[in-house]
Amino acid sequence: xxxxxxxxxxxxxxxxxxxxxxxxxxxxxxxxxxxxxxxxxxxxxxxxxxxxxxxxxxxxxxxxxxxxxxxxxxxxxxxxxxxxxxxxxxxxxxxxxxxxxxxxxxxxxxxxxxxxxxxxxxxxxxxxxxxxxxxxxxxxxxxxxxxxxxxxxxxxxxxxxxxxxxxxxxxxxxxxxxxxxxxxxxxxxxxxxxxxxxxxxxxxxxxxxxxxxxxxxxxxxxxxxxxxxxxxxxxxxxxxxxxxxxxxxxxxxxxxxxxxxxxxxxxxxxxxxxxxxxxxxxxxxxxxxxxxxxxxxxxxxxxxxxxx
Amino acid sequence: xxxxxxxxxxxxxxxxxxxxxxxxxxxxxxxxxxxxxxxxxxxxxxxxxxxxxxxxxxxxxxxxxxxxxxxxxxxxxxxxxxxxxxxxxxxxxxxxxxxxxxxxxxxxxxxxxxxxxxxxxxxxxxxxxxxxxxxxxxxxxxxxxxxxxxxxxxxxxxxxxxxxxxxxxxxxxxxxxxxxxxxxxxxxxxxxxxxxxxxxxxxxxxxxxxxxxxxxxxxxxxxxxxxxxxxxxxxxxxxxxxxxxxxxxxxxxxxxxxxxxxxxxxxxxxxxxxxxxxxxxxxxxxxxxxxxxxxxxxxxxxxxxxxxxxxxxxxxxxxxxxxxxxxxxxxxxxxxxxxxxxxxxxxxxxxxxxxxxxxxxxxxxxxxxxxxxxxxxxxxxxxxxxxxxxxxxxxxxxxxxxxxxxxxxxxxxxxxxxxxxxxxxxxxxxxxxxxxxxxxxxxxxxxxxxxxxxxxxxxxxxxxxxxxxxxxxxxxxxxxxxxxxxxxxxxxxxxxxxxxxxxxxxxxxxxxxxxxxxxxxxxxxxxxxxxx
Numbered sequence: 001x002x003x004x005x006x007x008x009x010x011x012x013x014x015x016x017x018x019x020x021x022x023x024x025x026x027x028x029x030x031x032x033x034x035x036x037x038x039x040x041x042x043x044x045x046x047x048x049x050x051x052x053x054x055x056x057x058x059x060x061x062x063x064x065x066x067x068x069x070x071x072x073x074x075x076x077x078x079x080x081x082x083x084x085x086x087x088x089x090x091x092x093x094x095x096x097x098x099x100x101x102x103x104x105x106x107x108x109x110x111x112x113x114x115x116x117x118x119x120x121x122x123x124x125x126x127x128x129x130x131x132x133x134x135x136x137x138x139x140x141x142x143x144x145x146x147x148x149x150x151x152x153x154x155x156x157x158x159x160x161x162x163x164x165x166x167x168x169x170x171x172x173x174x175x176x177x178x179x180x181x182x183x184x185x186x187x188x189x190x191x192x193x194x195x196x197x198x199x200x201x202x203x204x205x206x207x208x209x210x211x212x213x214x215x216x217x218x219x220x221x222x223x224x225x226x227x228x229x230x231x232x233x234x235x236x237x238x239x240x241x242x243x244x245x246x247x248x249x250x251x252x253x254x255x256x257x258x259x260x261x262x263x264x265x266x267x268x269x270x271x272x273x274x275x276x277x278x279x280x281x282x283x284x285x286x287x288x289x290x291x292x293x294x295x296x297x298x299x300x301x302x303x304x305x306x307x308x
Numbered sequence: 309x310x311x312x313x314x315x316x317x318x319x320x321x322x323x324x325x326x327x328x329x330x331x332x333x334x335x336x337x338x339x340x341x342x343x344x345x346x347x348x349x350x351x352x353x354x355x356x357x358x359x360x361x362x363x364x365x366x367x368x369x370x371x372x373x374x375x376x377x378x379x380x381x382x383x384x385x386x387x388x389x390x391x392x393x394x395x396x397x398x399x400x401x402x403x404x405x406x407x408x409x410x411x412x413x414x415x416x417x418x419x420x421x422x423x424x425x426x427x428x429x430x431x432x433x434x435x436x437x438x439x440x441x442x443x444x445x446x447x448x449x450x451x452x453x454x455x456x457x458x459x460x461x462x463x464x465x466x467x468x469x470x471x472x473x474x475x476x477x478x479x480x481x482x483x484x485x486x487x488x489x490x491x492x493x494x495x496x497x498x499x500x501x502x503x504x505x506x507x508x509x510x511x512x513x514x515x516x517x518x519x520x521x522x523x524x525x526x527x528x529x530x531x532x533x534x535x536x537x538x539x540x541x542x543x544x545x546x547x548x549x550x551x552x553x554x555x556x557x558x559x560x561x562x563x564x565x566x567x568x569x570x571x572x573x574x575x576x577x578x579x580x581x582x583x584x585x586x587x588x589x590x591x592x593x594x595x596x597x598x599x600x601x602x603x604x605x606x607x608x609x610x611x612x613x614x615x616x617x618x619x620x621x622x623x624x625x626x627x628x629x630x631x632x633x634x635x636x637x638x639x640x641x642x643x644x645x646x647x648x649x650x651x652x653x654x655x656x657x658x659x660x661x662x663x664x665x666x667x668x669x670x671x672x673x674x675x676x677x678x679x680x681x682x683x684x685x686x687x688x689x690x691x692x693x694x695x696x697x698x699x700x701x702x703x704x705x706x707x708x709x710x711x712x713x714x715x716x717x718x719x720x721x722x723x724x725x726x727x728x729x730x731x732x733x734x735x736x737x738x739x740x741x742x743x744x745x746x747x748x749x750x751x752x753x754x755x756x757x758x759x760x761x762x763x764x765x766x767x768x769x770x771x772x773x774x775x776x777x778x779x780x781x782x783x784x785x786x787x788x789x790x791x792x793x794x795x796x797x798x799x800x801x802x803x804x805x806x807x808x809x810x811x812x813x814x815x816x817x818x819x820x821x822x823x824x825x826x827x828x829x830x831x832x833x834x835x836x837x838x839x840x
Contacts, residue, residue, distance in 0.1 A: 129663060
């Protein structure tokens with residue numbers, strides 16, 4: 001049986017030359033992502049903004065969104081959003097945080113229950129009070145920060161500091177782009193999104209570390225190879241692995257995206273973007289070439305000029 | 309790298325097998341498992357998002373605790389000064405302090421000495437913190453008693469402890485399986501009740517303070533005047549619990565309180581057939597109640613629950629048996645709930661629901677079905693892809709991944725961990741990542757073969773070089789999972805758990821199972837070339 005070879009043996013792509021395109025491109029995309037964050041904003045879910053989320057199902061048949069909207073609009077609850085969710089009889093109701101503290105949120109839920117009548121199955125009800133939402137947000141941000149610092153310290157111990165810094169720049173860039181994507185797609189930004197961001201951080205680093213491992217090995221083995229060639233060789237040697245692994249992760253994510261249902265849809269969509277699109281690109285086109293600028297193997301570049 | 313002693317091989321197989329075996333109870337009907345020894349019964353717990361249920365976070369009303377603490381302090385001051393026959397004016401609560409002015413300068417020093425006795429060290433005899441419950445200062449005839457922060461914290465902590473016991477009694481009355489009641493931080497209580505169709509009854513039971521008082525209705529003053537704002541100082545203006553809201557002028561003095569009840573049961577009135585709650589007092593409660601009803605025949609008294617008048621019957625004859633009944637527009641359900649609340653006792657301070665997450669059983673079942681479906685599809689896709697890419701070695705990888713997943717379930721069961729929908733996503737992702745370790749090894753072997761090594765050499769070098777990389781790359785993801793575990797709650801934590809365990813088992817299988825399979829194959833077939 002002939003085995004599938006996605007990447008042919010002994011590829012010799014000149015990845016380092018692309019840095020003249022990839023670095024400005026990444027800078028541009030990062031700026032765009034940051035602009036999106038500030039001007040378009042993130043669609044904060046109730047975890048971080050407080051408020052109420054109800055997933056309901058009309059038991060008698062398809063839900064009449066217009067009628068439901070009119071009923072709930074008359075309750076004087078401020079901003080109420082309705083959205084078809086899954087099947088035609090399922091509706092997602094979002095109610096903005098009510099003024100008047102924690103007890104007011106519960107009263108809003110009771111009002112909605114009373115108004116919608118008993119032909120409704122309440123599949124999910126989430127109520128987050130103002131204080132909890134503030135705490136969850138700060139935990140999320142602190143968590144992301146802690147993870148970044150923890151990984152940085154680990155890489156610093158295992159590699160030289162330039163590698164740790166390079167990996168960090170590359171992967172913070174991943175996070176920035178992913179947040180930009182979440183802003184653009186207006187994906188609900190909640191605790192699950194923090195989980196997605198942390199996982200993206202972990203996996204992108206996983207990928208970067210594999211390439212760095214190879215670079216370190218090559219640095220030890222070929223003392224005289226010019227840095228750009230060495231980086232190119234390292235990326236090319238690990239290319240087959242990078243591609244195959246990304247295919248398997250993509251397959252797993254695809255299954256989750258298609259069959260995992262609405263509840264984890266935004267989670268998997270974010271992961272798909274972060275791990276598959278950005279993570280792969282970053283490891284090859286940002287994390288590896290940035291080592292040249294961070295001064296790994298500076299002694300070698302003079303050898304290059306000697307040769308030419 | 310490819311040589312295993314017989315003992316080592318046996319140890320690896322045995323470890324993997326035992327861990328996998330712990331997953332077995334999850335796939336058997338619970339009747340079968342029930343007869344097994346306790347240690348073998350460990351199994352996965354489905355998260356609330358999968359089996360349906362309510363997660364409710366309650367917070368003790370710190371302001372109410374503060375107010376109550378200050379009011380007791382004020383009453384203590386009044387008692388001490390009266391007992392000492394010391395004249396005072398302007399006894400009042402200001403901020404976190406109670407202030408009082410002593411009439412005569414001469415007795416100010418004596419008052420200060422007496423009041424200092426109210427200040428006691430915190431934590432009883434054993435508490436060596438050195439902090440006291442009150443800071444007392446004086447300025448001429450003005451004495452100020454400030455409740456310390458430490459005392460307030462202590463009081464809140466006690467409130468939480470008492471509340472937890474009472475909540476437990478209330479929730480147990482609902483007859484649900486394995487409710488979880490847990491302290492969170494200093495002033496919060498987490499209540500998780502699985503499998504409820506409708507959480508509103510649970511919330512009703514949790515949200516009520518259930519402070520029951522029997523008090524006299526003030527018939528000497530006009531209730532109409534009170535409604536207009538002239539409430540006599542010894543009375544409270546309260547409204548009826550039932551619609552329409554009827555105002556009552558009720559004396560502040562409590563005759564008998566809910567704390568004197570020994571039992572409460574729902575029932576029906578024999579004459580009117582209305583739902584009622586019948587109750588029984590303890591001895592002292594019965595004596596007090598008998599005395600009060602003897603003195604006040606013909607006058608109305610009010611049964612007050614959480615500052616609402618449930619009913620205000622007229623005392624027709626002295627009630628000396630120590631039992632009675634409350635009637636007042638109950639439904640059978642509300643009579644039953646009130647009985648539960650009265651039996652469980654009153655909360656020391658009101659509790660507020662600050663977070664609620666409820667998943668209906670229907671959605672939970674759907675999520676399980678979707679989780680399973682995506683896991684099967686994801687696994688099938690990865691298995692096929694590995695076979696197409698690596699052939700025989702792809703089969704080895706698939707066996708290793710299958711062992712890996714079984715081990716994840718085993719470890720999760722061993723820890724009695726909670727499986728959530730994001731947790732299932734974590735397992736599916738682990739499948740994607742677990743093959744990565746195999747990919748790293750195989751790609752390395754391909755490279756070594758291309759570099760001209762003999763098959764055995766290539767396999768050996770491939771393993772030894774790839775394993776270092778596998779370790780490095782997995783530790784970074786593990787750090788992310790660990791952080792996620794610490795900051796996350798509920799479903800997110802479930803994801804962190806499966807991800808973290810998945811990484812551990814992945815590293816284990818890459819270092820042992822995959823290697824053992826390949827080593828066994830090499831010894832058996834003595835390959836002349838490596839088929840990857």
